Amino acid sequence: MSASVGKQPLYLKAAISGFVILWLIVAAFPFLWTVWGSFKVEADFFSRVGWWNAIVGTRTELQTGSPFTGDGYYGAWVTRDFWRAVVNTGIVTISVTAISLVLGTLGGYALARSGHKYAFWILIAALVFRAMPHITLVSGYLLPFFELNIWGHLATSIIVLVAINQPFTLWMLHSFFLSIPKDLDESAMVDGCTRFQAFRLVVIPVMWPGVITTGLFSFLLAYNDFAVTSMLLSQDNQTMVPKISSFLGSIQEQGNVMYAVAAVVSATVPLFILVLFFQRQIVSGLTAGAVKG
Amino acid sequence: MPHKTFFWFILPSVVAMILFIALPIASVVIQSVYVEHERVLVEVENCGPFGCSTEVRVDTEATEQLRSEQPLGRFNGLGTYLNRAHLAVEEVGTIVSTSASIGEALTRIYNLPFYKAFLFTLIYCFVVTPLGIMLGFTIALAVNTIPRLLKGPVIFFSLLPMIITPLIGSLILYWMFSSNGILGATLQTLFNDPTLTLRQSPALTWITLLVYGVWTAAPFSFVVFYAGLQTVPGDTLESAMIDGASRWERVRFVIIPHLAPLATFVGLVQLMDNFRVFEPIVGFSSEASATSLSWLVFNDLVGQDSQAFGSAAATSVITILGVVILLTPVLIRTWRDFNAKGA
Amino acid sequence: MAQIRLKNVCKRWGSFVGVDNFDLEIPDREFLVLLGPSGCGKTTTMRMIAGLETVTEGEIWLGDRMVNKLEPKDRDISMVFQSYGLYPNMTVYENIRFPLRVRRIPKEEHDKRVMRAAEMVELTDFLHRRPAALSGGQRQRVALARAIVREPNAFLMDEPLSNLDAKLRVSTRAQIKNLHHTLKTTTIYVTHDQIEAMTLADRVVVMNKGVVQQVGTPTEIYDTPANTFVAGFIGSPAMNLIAGTMKDGVFSGQNISVSGFNKSIAGEVTLGFRAEDANVATEGGEISAPIYSIELLGEATMISMRVAGELVSIKAAKDFRAEIGDTISASVPAGICHLFDSKTGARIEQD
Structure with a gap:
């Protein structure tokens, strides 16, 4: 907006650049630091001598003969079976995303196209549900789940995450569907489609951007969850986040912290990739909710 | 859309929400008025060579049986809500009547677990939300003026703190702030105080938790405001320039009013999200100096020997009430929007 | 081909009356224009005929069938929307073919019928483009072709010209008139533009606030307006x-x-x-x-x-x-x- 006319004075330009650089350091440095440190031994990453050691890896070289070591990763992935948690996370997040989208597109479409009052009340209820702290819901699940003997399974967690995800998915898809002109499905119905055919053949092909964006957020919710997966999964079925937290439980053991650091970095990588490829969708998703919400 | 079609479209989603959100809330409310069974005690007469003595013993079998017959426990009414671990009515009463000054009373009340968690939750909520919004707004203004080519990468890095798994994000910061980490060690040198550690300094713990909160909250505000800035009407901005408004006046009189509705939205959403603060407490292992309502529930549920369902449920109900209170303005706004749209 | 009868049709939303007691018989092959300012209930009337809006009271007959409870797809009508309602993910050809596809018309016939419809509206050069690559007038013609490809009982057109610029509007108007002359299908056409109404209609229905003000040929409406509303609405100035x-x-x-x-x-x-x-x-x-x-x-x-x-x-x-x-x-x-x-x-x- 100010590119052509309002030329910034030099001091303002410098201040802005300085501020942006500062923010970038704040935002990104913790990640870079942890990634770098994950290839060191504990004595370097948590150095009593000085943080410079973490950069050059003095103790790492002493202990392993090279300034970089994959010991943390080996320990986490192989010794402590982190790979199993990765597989579980994969199963959980993919299932949650897929099921959420199927239920959410159906429901969101209905909500966007129904002018009745009850549609509004469902949206309001969803808004209230979305605000519920997950851990309080978990405290409602545990006892019934123990009684029904369905505690600990991946499937249970998947269904629970899908349900917890629904309010948000409904809202987001509802607002995406609203942006698709009603004329489209109405002309399909006049052309000879049932409501469901119009939805499947005409509306969904146009909805892909919205579905992808919503899918990303469902994925993030399932991936980032700690409350549900840590409380509802048995030891064997643990996903990455509760697994990492269980590494911390046995922190006294030498080197275990580095397992956690390596696992943390491993778990961050998919998120990096996600933002790298889907930055635009994430931004549009956040704003879609804001502008219309 | 006819009712019948609507019903079939919405059914799966509504069933999921009723089963796993509405019913659990009901279940929490019910559980909160029950409490675990006490152990069944029996008097056993022990007769030995030196005569008989009666002894009180735990009847493990009967206890087990009772627990499996009535898993909810026994009815306790509002007892759990009022006990020491929650609202602590009695204790607060004693404190108020025996304390010499208000300050002392508050300190003593603060030492009760529920009030400690409640206070931190509130402070976290009302410090992190405005700071996050302000930081996000400033970043948005700054990023909006940098060359287009740089915007993409800047936005990429800016998104990271927001999308990072909360537990992982807090661990990353925790390791940096721990006494042997880069920031913790630097702080010790800076203040020349080798005892300044997260473990020993509640103040430092609070500050790092708040820093973490702002760090993860700011990107959301940034993205929303940045998108909002793209829609600031160019005509208004240019006519403000012609009318002689300075750079700051343009921000003050054109941009901020334009973004105000967005700010309300962001504020309300973040307030609710921050009220649920939970993972950082686990990540920073800060339970000694700072806890939150969500963490109290978690702590009851992972209890070492037995899970305190009743206690967790009571805290949950109180937390839900808090959320609903924070939510009221959003609901009123949505209601008004809907009515305006309908008319 | 069919006549359309509306018997005392009403549409209400709560206490708001959208259409009040609309009673009209539209003979086969007629070109009927519903004319009125925005919010007068003309589009609602058309949408009730299409089945996109439920009827609160009264009956709608297409030919000898009472269609109140029928889904739009079962009414055998076709409709041209104001914003055309083209399917952006399909080519022009697929767009025109869509009604045949979903109505399970034998595949062998598709190509012949699509080509004939495309010829009628002079679209044969654009069949493999997507709607996004077309001009407004071309999109409008795709919508027309999609409506005529099926040879339905009746055409409904909801302000089909309002998104076109003035010049195109005149030529497309002539095209619609000519199509009606060729196909002789009963047509109901909604517009707020009295010139369109005058030039196209066999009969005009002037509506205001949900109530029919006057029904008559364009000349009748112009020469003997039934009330001050019609008098003030028709004619320029x-x-x-x-x-x-x-x-x-x-x-x-x-x-x-x-x-x-x-x-x-x-x-x-x-x-x-x-x-x-x-x-x-x-x-x-x-x-x-x-x-x-x-x-x-x-x-x-x-x-x-x-x-x-x-x-x-x-x-x-x-x-x-x-x-x-x-x-x-x-x-x-x-x-x-x-x-x-x-x-x-x-x-x-x-x-």
Whole structure:
């Protein structure tokens, strides 16, 4: 907006650049630091001598003969079976995303196209549900789940995450569907489609951007969850986040912290990739909710 | 859309929400008025060579049986809500009547677990939300003026703190702030105080938790405001320039009013999200100096020997009430929007 | 091919009345235009016929079937939407073929019928483009082709020209007229543009606030408007309407006095006349007032004057010249005048 006319004075330009650089350091440095440190031994990453050691890896070289070591990763992935948690996370997040989208597109479409009052009340209820702290819901699940003997399974967690995800998915898809002109499905119905055919053949092909964006957020919710997966999964079925937290439980053991650091970095990588490829969708998703919400 | 079609479209989603959100809330409310069974005690007469003595013993079998017959426990009414671990009515009463000054009373009340968690939750909520919004707004203004080519990468890095798994994000910061980490060690040198550690300094713990909160909250505000800035009407901005408004006046009189509705939205959403603060407490292992309502529930549920369902449920109900209170303005706004749209 | 009957159709949302007691028979092959300002219920009426809106009360008959409860797909009608409702992910060809596909019409026939429809609207060169790559007029023609490909019972068109620019509007209008002539399918056409209504319609239904004001041929509507609403809505410029009093066959108001009416009419009335029926008089005309503005239209000169608080337009010869503020006289004989009840707005017949 100010590119052509309002030329910034030099001091303002410098201040802005300085501020942006500062923010970038704040935002990104913790990640870079942890990634770098994950290839060191504990004595370097948590150095009593000085943080410079973490950069050059003095103790790492002493202990392993090279300034970089994959010991943390080996320990986490192989010794402590982190790979199993990765597989579980994969199963959980993919299932949650897929099921959420199927239920959410159906429901969101209905909500966007129904002018009745009850549609509004469902949206309001969803808004209230979305605000519920997950851990309080978990405290409602545990006892019934123990009684029904369905505690600990991946499937249970998947269904629970899908349900917890629904309010948000409904809202987001509802607002995406609203942006698709009603004329489209109405002309399909006049052309000879049932409501469901119009939805499947005409509306969904146009909805892909919205579905992808919503899918990303469902994925993030399932991936980032700690409350549900840590409380509802048995030891064997643990996903990455509760697994990492269980590494911390046995922190006294030498080197275990580095397992956690390596696992943390491993778990961050998919998120990096996600933002790298889907930055635009994430931004549009956040704003879609804001502008219309 | 006819009712019948609507019903079939919405059914799966509504069933999921009723089963796993509405019913659990009901279940929490019910559980909160029950409490675990006490152990069944029996008097056993022990007769030995030196005569008989009666002894009180735990009847493990009967206890087990009772627990499996009535898993909810026994009815306790509002007892759990009022006990020491929650609202602590009695204790607060004693404190108020025996304390010499208000300050002392508050300190003593603060030492009760529920009030400690409640206070931190509130402070976290009302410090992190405005700071996050302000930081996000400033970043948005700054990023909006940098060359287009740089915007993409800047936005990429800016998104990271927001999308990072909360537990992982807090661990990353925790390791940096721990006494042997880069920031913790630097702080010790800076203040020349080798005892300044997260473990020993509640103040430092609070500050790092708040820093973490702002760090993860700011990107959301940034993205929303940045998108909002793209829609600031160019005509208004240019006519403000012609009318002689300075750079700051343009921000003050054109941009901020334009973004105000967005700010309300962001504020309300973040307030609710921050009220649920939970993972950082686990990540920073800060339970000694700072806890939150969500963490109290978690702590009851992972209890070492037995899970305190009743206690967790009571805290949950109180937390839900808090959320609903924070939510009221959003609901009123949505209601008004809907009515305006309908008319 | 079918006739359409609407029997006392009503549409209400809560206490809001969208369409009130719409009763009309549309014979086979008729081109019927629903005309009215936005929010008058014309689109709602059409959507009820299409089945996109439920009917609160009354019955809709297509041919010999009562269709109130039928889904849109079972009514065998086709519709052209204001924003066309093209499927953006399909090519033009696929868009036109879509109704055949979902109606399970034998595959062998598709290509022949699509090509015929495309030819009718001159789209054969664009069949493999996506709608996004077409101009507004071309998109409009795709929508038309999609409507005619199926040979339905009736066409419904909801303001199909309103998104086109003025020039295209004229040529597409002619195309629609020609299509109707060729296909002879019953057509219901919704518009707020009275010129479209006049040029296209066999019959026009003028609506306001959900109520039918007048049904008639374009000439009837223009020449004998049933009330002040129709009089003020039809024509460009609209009919001049002046409030005044009638006494002994003489209508009088500020700056105006018209004599020669039937003496049985008396009291407060509204007098109406069309700009092109009146003339500038050299002297002694019924109206005498200063000129408020003067506009050169090319083929004529439009003069406006303030009469009884209203701006009144009079069409003068194209070489008429005067200055704003000059007082002139205009002849408005009783013969060109329409009279309306000042309270109800209903037409008062003079014979």
